[in-house]
Amino acid sequence: MDVRAFGKGFEEFYDLVRSEGIIYRRGNPSEIIRRNGRVVVRAEDTLLNKLVEVEADQVVLAVGMLPHPEAKRIAQLLKLSRSEDNFFMEAHPKLRPVETATAGVFLAGCCQGPKDIAESLTHARAAASSALILLINGQVQVEAATATIDRDLCAGCGQCAAVCPYGALTLHLVHNIMTVNPVLCRGCGSCAAACPSGTINVHHFTFDQFMAQIEALSTGFWLPTKIPKIEMVAT
Ligand code: SF4
Ligand code: SF4
Known part of the structure; x- marks a missing residue:
């Protein structure tokens, strides 16, 4: 319907191809039929406000891009989140555009969403650089606040593993x-919230510590003991 030449040099490219004989027609295509061995596109020309037919040797449709059919399996394998349209989801669209919630897994190109070649290249270079940082450092800092499980209380129900977004929980098959x-x-704490028997604690964020914080908040223990008095004076 409308040409949006948004990128650098796109408008110039649009002008160039028009000057070389390519015709743009603003309208709504409705049907493609065969007639006398040729392909005919039926459309409404919205500038002329009339129905038109265009004969062609070949019609190339610009269809919407979908994620790869294997994306679902890979997402399950690597514990990756997916967006509403089923592309892999980045950790943060602005601050961590090539990282995923799973540490050490980076996204590059159209697995994250439709992209043109230039965008794919930029994305791929960013992903490669992020991976290189880890490799060059040779060490990875891990979270200090990680989950702990009381082995005596765990019933092996698996509810915690179902909610862990990082794939950090595994059921010991023997025990x-x-x-x-x-x-x-x-250390996100999702598993601790999901465990029906209260078996999971997160280091430095134990239930006792949480309860102490809630109690302190509810009793106003943290508030200044003397709140300055404000007087309204009419003049
Ligand atoms: S759900 Fe539990 S095990 Fe998984 S990352 Fe969060 S705190 Fe760690
Ligand atoms: S949810 Fe609790 S009881 Fe169930 S497997 Fe996980 S830690 Fe064990």
Whole structure:
């Protein structure tokens, strides 16, 4: 319907191809039929406000881009989040555009959303640089606040693993007890909230510490003991 030449040099390119004989027609295509061995596109020309037919040797449709059919399996394998349109989701659209919620997994190109070649290249270079930073450092800092599980209380129900966004929990097949991988754990606390038996604590954020904080808030313990009195004086 409308040409939006938004990128650098796109408007000039649009002008160039028009000057070389390419015709743009503003309208709504409705149907493609075959007639006498040729392809005919039926459309409404919205500038002329009339129906038109254009004969062509070949019609190329600009269709919407979809994620790869394997994306779902890879997302399950690597514990990646997906957006509403099923592309892989970045950790933050502005601050962490190539990182995922899973540490060490980076996104590049159209797996994250439709992109042109220039955008894909930029994205890929950013992803490669982010991965290189980890490799050059040779060390990874892990979270200090990771989950711990009381082995005596764990029933092996698996509810915690179902909510862990980082794939840090694995059920021990022999002992039927959940185990935490402290390198993968990011200390988000989702598992602690999901565990029906209160078996999980996060280092430095234990239930007792939380309760103490809530109690302090509810009793106003943290407030200044003397709140300055404000007097309104009419003049
Ligand atoms: S604290 Fe978060 S990241 Fe760590 S095991 Fe629990 S749900 Fe997973
Ligand atoms: S939710 Fe609690 S009881 Fe169930 S497996 Fe996880 S830690 Fe064990």
